Amino acid sequence: MRTPEQFQAVLTAEGPAAALAYLNQGVAHRYSAIYRFDGELLRNVLLCDKREQVRPDFLLVVPFRHSFCQFVLRDQAFRTEDSRQDPRLADHPYRGVVISYHSVPLVDEQGALWGTLSHFDMHSHPLADEEFRLMERAAPVFGRNLALLEP
Numbered sequence: 643m644r645t646p647e648q649f650q651a652v653l654t655a656e657g658p659a660a661a662l663a664y665l666n667q668g669v670a671h672r673y674s675a676i677y678r679f680d681g682e683l684l685r686n687v688l689l690c691d692k693r694e695q696v697r698p699d700f701l702l703v704v705p706f707r708h709s710f711c712q713f714v715l716r717d718q719a720f721r722t723e724d725s726r727q728d729p730r731l732a733d734h735p736y737r738g739v740v741i742s743y744h745s746v747p748l749v750d751e752q753g754a755l756w757g758t759l760s761h762f763d764m765h766s767h768p769l770a771d772e773e774f775r776l777m778e779r780a781a782p783v784f785g786r787n788l789a790l791l792e793p
Contacts, residue, residue, distance in 0.1 A: 643772070644668050646779040653783060658688055658790045665780060666690040668773050671742060671761040676784065676791060677704070677711055678757040684709050687757065687791050708735050711758045714745045721745075721774065724766040742767040744774060746781045750788055759784060 644664075653661035658676075666674035676688040684704045689697050706712055713720040713730070721744045722728045731737040745760035759781045761769060784791070 644776060646776065646783070649776065649780050650783055653787065653790075658784070658787070659690070661780070661784070662688055662690045665759075665777060666692065666761070668776065669761050669769060670767040671744075671763040671769070672765075673701075673763060674759075674761050675701070676748065676757060676759055677709075678791075679706070679711075679715075679755065682706050684711055684757070710734075710736065710740060710743045710762075711745060711760070714747050714758050714760075715755060719746050719778070721769065723768050726766075739764070741765055742769075744769045744777070746774075746778050748781050748788075749785045751786060756785065756788060 649661060649664055652664045662674050662676065672692045674690040675686055677684040678687050682705060684706055686702050689701060710720060722731065723742055725731050725741050725743065726738045740762050741764055743760065743762040745758045747755055748757045748759055750756045759777060
């Protein structure tokens with residue numbers, strides 16, 4: 643079983659990209675990402691792509707009002723296996739574009755909301771509860787190490 647302690651060890655020894663890849667290894671989702679709130683925008687800070695391709699431009703910057711991250715801010719977490727079937731997203735512009743999305747907030751050391759930690763895909767994937775809990779426990783560790791994410 644994968645643990646928060648293993649995640650912390652990877653972060654300490656290999657850095658944030660390896661730690662995000664560790665989280666991504668346990669899920670079916672193509673992408674795992676960290677986004678930072680920047681006014682009306684969300685900026686991708688770190689992306690793990692199972693296919694190891696160049697980050698698509700449409701993932702670099704996302705308008706906050708069009709993001710699923712707005713629901714993380716509102717609800718303190720957001721999970722949808724299939725946005726096409728999720729009534730909470732009935733009028734959302736990315737419904738059916740980003741199909742599977744699971745995310746938790748990232749909070750800085752002062753307790754301010756900094757961004758999100760997410761697994762997502764353009765195909766439907768469930769996320770096991772234990773993997774979601776691992777992501778929830780990894781978020782505060784990233785939150786205490788935000789300086790590692792800054793350029």
